[in-house]
Amino acid sequence: MxxxxxxxxxxxxxxxxxxxxxxxxxxxxxxxxxxxxxxxxxxxxxxxxxxxxxxxxxxxxxxxxxxxxxAPVEIESASNVVRKFYEGINRRDLVSVEDLIAFNCIYDDLVFPRPFVGRKEILDFFKQFMDSISADLQFAIDDISEEDTSAVGVTWHLEWKGKPFPFSKGCSFYRLSVVNGQRQIVYGRDIVEPAIKPGETALVAIRGVTWLLQKFPFLADRL
Structure with missing residues (x-):
């Protein structure tokens, strides 16, 4: 019984x-x-x-x-997810990148006037990037933060057939969350080295804008 x-x-x-x-x-x-x-x-x-x-x-x-x-199922580290993201872009493999991006992710590339919102729009952007740029141009990670489980910082540059590409250094920030048992990118921001470097002229411009705001505070509402 x-x-x-x-x-x-x-x-x-x-x-x-x-x-x-x-x-x-x-x-x-x-x-x-x-x-x-x-x-x-x-x-x-x-x-x-x-x-x-x-x-x-x-x-x-x-x-x-x-x-x-x-044995418990291990969730991949945030830094590994970001590494796989760059590896997928370098291989021009959008299929492998898709599951690394959350459905409602926001991707803010400061070269563009507005962020890309949602997985589909982000993948469309990277498809344009892949179609426009030779596969010989690859991302190379210089440094990446490893400790945090929800935020990753990366410094990188582009290489052409293994050689540094001019004006291609950049840094990125990624925020990640666990979605349905998988860690995914929910926010990203890219800052790329400008081709034209104003140097001290940038400080003069900042000083001039600050003076205008102090003299005419109502201008701050138009920023």
């Missing part, structure tokens, strides 16, 4: 573990999502037969109950 135990919730675990058990006169096996080694009410975690490091069993003093624990 088979007796069914009600559903149990182990609230003291770091991850929410939901267990359904069926007890028989022989050993029963149950699946859990937590692959770490814990002790629950006299139960201990031990490897399964065969040495599979991704599966362990939770065995109790009651010899009729053995709980199999499946």
């Amino acid at each position: 088979i007796h069914t135990i009600p559903t149990f919730h182990f609230h003291h675990l770091k991850t929410d573990v939901h267990v359904k058990a069926s007890i028989t006169t022989t050993t029963s096996t149950l699946s859990l999502r937590d692959a770490t080694s814990h002790s629950y009410g006299g139960c201990g975690s031990v490897p399964t037969v065969g040495g599979n490091s991704n599966r362990r069993v939770l065995q109790c003093h009651n010899p009729t109950v053995v709980v199999a624990i499946a």
Whole structure:
């Protein structure tokens, strides 16, 4: 005869573990999502037969109950997602880039007058980029932040057949979120090195605009 135990919730675990058990006169096996080694009410975690490091069993003093624990699904790091984004663009592979971009992503390339809004519009922009630029022109990452799980900064430059391309240095910022179990880009901003560099003239221009705003404060409403 088979007796069914009600559903149990182990609230003291770091991850929410939901267990359904069926007890028989022989050993029963149950699946859990937590692959770490814990002790629950006299139960201990031990490897399964065969040495599979991704599966362990939770065995109790009651010899009729053995709980199999499946390894948790790892979410890719934010920096790896951004690296894959650049790799996909370099390969001119929009299919691989599509799932890295959130459906409602906003991509703000400051060369253009307004941001690109939504995955479709962003992919259309990159398709234009790929169709207009030779595949020999590639992004090369100079530096990328690794620590944050939701924000990534990148400095980069373009290379033509492995050689630095003139006036092509840039920096980008990406914000990421976990959407349906996958980390995706929800916001991006690109700043590209200008071909014309005003130098100190830029400071003169800023000083002049500041003077005008101080003399005529109502002009600030037109900015």
